[in-house]
């Protein structure tokens with residue numbers, strides 16, 4: 201019976217078993233050390249000038265997702281406002297129901313207490329996250345570029361979303377659009393709002409041309425209209441999301457007569 205259980209686990213969660221290795225003991229220890237408390241997170245200020253109180257650490261991996269870089273994780277750059285963390289976990293859980301074999305990568309989040317996260321201009325109050333572009337080759341998921349760690353940010357894709365060193369490898373735009381739709385849905389369920397999507401401007405046509413992209417086009421999700429050349433070039437291997445609380449999080453000032 202016990203062997204059957206492990207067999208089931210192995211079949212269901214190949215990504216999980218893959219990371220049950222001694223070299224990841226440090227990751228497990230870190231996750232334990234930073235185990236989230238129950239105190240609600242507080243995001244102070246804005247994504248570009250802010251702080252985070254009671255930040256929550258995103259798990260290093262789940263059944264269908266993994267954080268992209270050990271060093272970044274252990275350096276404390278994978279914290280989020282709890283509402284955003286829950287939004288992502290709900291979203292990946294939902295994606296797992298639809299595409300159980302598809303793996304996703306979460307990239308940089310925020311420092312435990314927010315503030316500057318060099319070289320990012322935002323990611324300051326736990327309400328920003330970078331997500332790796334899912335890739336395909338011959339209509340099959342492609343993971344050959346997923347283990348580059350921080351170097352992944354330096355990858356380049358052309359204006360049609362083809363990898364510049366091998367154009368058979370392309371961005372799965374339909375899946376990106378679906379991810380955005382699902383994340384937007386669960387953001388609302390968790391009391392926050394997906395306020396901005398940053399993606400290389402030249403890739404927007406490809407994104408909106410897909411079946412889920414067509415649906416995305418009809419939603420009130422703000423996808424950037426223009427970016428400086430440097431910021432634009434950076435957002436081809438990943439897309440960046442900003443969130444906000446749709447309502448004031450503080451009670452209104454008492455009316456003074």
Ligand SMILES: [Zn+2]
Pocket residue numbers: 320323328329330439440441
């Ligand atoms: Zn970012």
